[in-house]
Amino acid sequence: MSTETDRIAAGQLLDSLYLDMFHLIEAHTQSRIDIERTNSSGAILLARTKFQQGGQAISTAQIPTENSAEFNALCRVVSVAEKKWAEISVERHAVDKEKGYMEPLHWFSVLPPLSLRNAMDKFKKCIEIVAESTNVQRELSAVLSGIDRLRRSVALQ
Amino acid sequence: MALHSAIKGKLISVIGDEDTCVGFLLGGVGEINKNRHPNFMVVDKNTAVSEIEDCFKRFLKRDDIDIILINQTYAELIRHVIDAHTSPVPAVLEIPSKDHPYDASKDSILRRARGMFNPEDLVR
Numbered sequence: 285m286s287t288e289t290d291r292i293a294a295g296q297l298l299d300s301l302y303l304d305m306f307h308l309i310e311a312h313t314q315s316r317i318d319i320e321r322t323n324s325s326g327a328i329l330l331a332r333t334k335f336q337q338g339g340q341a342i343s344t345a346q347i348p349t350e351n352s353a354e355f356n357a358l359c360r361v362v363s364v365a366e367k368k369w370a371e372i373s374v375e376r377h378a379v380d381k382e383k384g385y386m387e388p389l390h391w392f393s394v395l396p397p398l399s400l401r402n403a404m405d406k407f408k409k410c411i412e413i414v415a416e417s418t419n420v421q422r423e424l425s426a427v428l429s430g431i432d433r434l435r436r437s438v439a440l441q
Numbered sequence: 442m443a444l445h446s447a448i449k450g451k452l453i454s455v456i457g458d459e460d461t462c463v464g465f466l467l468g469g470v471g472e473i474n475k476n477r478h479p480n481f482m483v484v485d486k487n488t489a490v491s492e493i494e495d496c497f498k499r500f501l502k503r504d505d506i507d508i509i510l511i512n513q514t515y516a517e518l519i520r521h522v523i524d525a526h527t528s529p530v531p532a533v534l535e536i537p538s539k540d541h542p543y544d545a546s547k548d549s550i551l552r553r554a555r556g557m558f559n560p561e562d563l564v565r
Contacts, residue, residue: 316536323539354473360450406464
């Protein structure tokens with residue numbers, strides 16, 4: 285009797301996890317579409333800048349390499365709670381050359397055109413979506429692991 | 442110069458084509474640490490698959506990286522390494538690039554989810 289009750293409870297929990305999984309898959313796919321859309325808008329603005337400033341104005345030749353001086357990222361992810369992989373959000377640091385926080389726009393141009401500034405805004409937005417997408421992906425991964433464990437335990441009963 | 446001491450938070454790293462790297466670096470994710478190790482890699486047509494794989498493994502080992510962004514087209518080249526990474530930290534996000542739109546059927550986590558219904562799909 286107890287085993288039968290356990291099986292029913294496990295089945296209900298499995299149903300609930302599958303439902304969560306479908307919602308998370310939908311959210312995951314939507315976030316990738318949002319990343320794609322924002323990324324494309326940014327890429328179009330970068331292309332416009334290249335068209336206006338010349339092909340080599342925005343390229344890997346301008347970005348720092350291993351031989352460049354060390355500098356800090358302006359944008360980092362922080363955990364909302366003190367767990368190993370709790371929900372994350374993006375935190376931005378103000379530009380401060382003395383502390384190693386450089387303005388990325390100035391790698392490409394001293395007087396950055398409007399299209400480049402707009403492209404930067406698009407990629408900043410994209411980073412926010414990336415953080416949200418990471419939260420969804422981790423939750424989905426945890427749900428998948430839960431389903432896997434539960435299926436194994438049900439199979440053993 | 443110890444610029445990196447006591448900085449709160451973790452990094453987002455990028456492995457991608459020129460536009461992807463330039464874009465995310467413009468967004469402010471780029472960093473070169475005191476060992477002169479960047480958290481980004483620009484992949485072009487001359488980059489060997491082994492270089493992408495080595496860079497990805499290097500990023501996996503770094504404890505200051507929380508998210509690895511990789512263009513899905515390059516993720517496909519090192520799929521076995523990405524599939525072997527099951528830990529939630531660092532999270533590996535496959536993102537579309539200018540030339541290759543996002544394909545949900547190739548995404549590691551969605552393939553894992555699909556395997557919950559049809560385990561044969563995982564053995565390919």
